[in-house]
Amino acid sequence: MTDATRETIVQLLSHMRDGKEVRDYLNRFARLDQSRFAVVKVGGAVIRDDIDGLASALAFLQTVGLSPIVVHGGGPQLDTALSDAGIATDRVDGLRVTPEKAIPVIRQALSAANIAIVDAIRACGGQAASVPTGVFMAECLDESVYGRVGEPSGVSLGLVEAAVRGGEIPVLACLGETGDGKLVNINADHAVAALVKALQPYKVIFLTETGGLLDDKGEIISTLNLASDRDRLMSADWITGGMRVKIDQIQALLDDLPLTSSVSITSPGALTQELFTHAGAGTLVRRGERLLTIARRADLDWDRLESLITESFGRPPVAGYRDTVAFERLFVTENYRAAALLTRLDDVAYLDKFAVLEEARGEGLARAVWQALVDHAPQLYWRSKTANPVNSFYFQECDGAAKTGQWTVFWRGETDLGRVPALVQRVAALPETLGRAV
Numbered sequence: 146m147t148d149a150t151r152e153t154i155v156q157l158l159s160h161m162r163d164g165k166e167v168r169d170y171l172n173r174f175a176r177l178d179q180s181r182f183a184v185v186k187v188g189g190a191v192i193r194d195d196i197d198g199l200a201s202a203l204a205f206l207q208t209v210g211l212s213p214i215v216v217h218g219g220g221p222q223l224d225t226a227l228s229d230a231g232i233a234t235d236r237v238d239g240l241r242v243t244p245e246k247a248i249p250v251i252r253q254a255l256s257a258a259n260i261a262i263v264d265a266i267r268a269c270g271g272q273a274a275s276v277p278t279g280v281f282m283a284e285c286l287d288e289s290v291y292g293r294v295g296e297p298s299g300v301s302l303g304l305v306e307a308a309v310r311g312g313e314i315p316v317l318a319c320l321g322e323t324g325d326g327k328l329v330n331i332n333a334d335h336a337v338a339a340l341v342k343a344l345q346p347y348k349v350i351f352l353t354e355t356g357g358l359l360d361d362k363g364e365i366i367s368t369l370n371l372a373s374d375r376d377r378l379m380s381a382d383w384i385t386g387g388m389r390v391k392i393d394q395i396q397a398l399l400d401d402l403p404l405t406s407s408v409s410i411t412s413p414g415a416l417t418q419e420l421f422t423h424a425g426a427g428t429l430v431r432r433g434e435r436l437l438t439i440a441r442r443a444d445l446d447w448d449r450l451e452s453l454i455t456e457s458f459g460r461p462p463v464a465g466y467r468d469t470v471a472f473e474r475l476f477v478t479e480n481y482r483a484a485a486l487l488t489r490l491d492d493v494a495y496l497d498k499f500a501v502l503e504e505a506r507g508e509g510l511a512r513a514v515w516q517a518l519v520d521h522a523p524q525l526y527w528r529s530k531t532a533n534p535v536n537s538f539y540f541q542e543c544d545g546a547a548k549t550g551q552w553t554v555f556w557r558g559e560t561d562l563g564r565v566p567a568l569v570q571r572v573a574a575l576p577e578t579l580g581r582a583v
């Protein structure tokens with residue numbers, strides 16, 4: 146694929162109905178160090194039933210300059226190979242008990258699945274590297290119970306990073322080696338967890354045939370914010386044991402990742418839409434943040450609030466800000482990534498600061514903070530500099546606005562319209578609360 150072709154495809158995509166969205170996601174993903182873009186886990190059933198869909202989705206990502214890292218299982222393939230070889234396998238605690246004589250069969254079957262994926266990607270014009278072993282270091286779990294089943298004890302990223310540097314999609318099988326050189330079978334979800342911990346990717350993607358987590362009506366749950374949705378979901382009467390395990394696994398993955406990372410469960414055919422649109426196609430799971438309402442000055446972490454303000458406006462609050470501001474309430478996410486500081490101008494509620502970290506935009510946090518604010522203060526005034534990009538949001542949310550010098554003053558919920566002009570003058574004349582650019 147030449148750069149020109151790539152550029153043409155990106156251009157075409159950008160002009161689709163959701164073109165701006167697509168372009169923004171492309172830019173966001175392309176800015177990442179590509180070995181940290183995405184870890185994609187593919188189950189054995191997808192390899193068996195939809196390998197062409199899988200390969201074309203992966204090759205497409207490569208075409209637009211992105212480099213996913215693929216980890217695959219091979220449950221059905223192993224079942225067939227082992228039964229053909231006359232080796233019976235049992236499961237204990239969901240893990241496949243692996244007698245030593247099964248290892249050559251497993252190695253053979255997983256390598257075949259691995260090469261099939263690589264070949265399929267190449268057939269779609271993509272470049273891929275087969276990495277069946279050499280990544281996962283492992284320890285035998287308990288050889289007397291499980292046989293040759295290993296838990297990852299470390300990850301060597303050399304082969305993975307070399308493939309990415311060379312413009313190839315690394316395709317990893319879940320085989321590990323113990324310190325004394327024994328080959329062991331690793332559960333694919335455990336392998337993914339170890340790799341994710343080592344790479345700290347922006348996305349972790351599970352490609353399944355169902356294409357997402359299903360609710361009680363069998364419909365795909367579009368988003369899951371663990372901080373706010375987990376308890377309700379886990380205690381629902383329809384949730385299955387398998388789904389609980391899956392959610393616990395995803396929670397554990399996200400707990401090891403930055404808050405900006407997310408997990409998507411989707412299908413090969415829906416992957417592009419999932420990645421490049423806001424609405425996605427599949428289930429997006431985030432760790433999420435709880436929203437706090439702080440009513441007492443002393444409960445507020447002023448240092449964190451000031452650094453949030455400084456980072457999101459590029460300017461720090463003026464000296465003495467925290468001591469003079471007429472504090473009323475702070476609506477803030479638990480990690481201080483988005484906040485609204487409500488103050489009081491005599492008998493009027495005044496929004497003094499609404500700050501959201503750049504990296505946290507698009508997570509729905511600003512919306513949640515805003516909602517808590519206006520629920521608490523239905524009658525509200527605020528102001529912003531005329532060039533502030535947030536103004537289009539403010540214009541949607543306000544009942545009215547007036548431009549006065551460098552300020553636009555907004556209000557909503559005002560019942561006594563007669564006092565608006567005086568309040569607008571008053572708000573516009575408030576002293577500057579941000580200092581010099583940092």
Ligand code: ARG
Binds near residue numbers: 170367368421422424
């Ligand atoms: N494209 C974004 C992402 O990959 C958002 C996906 C939203 N997906 C969803 N199922 N709601 O992070």
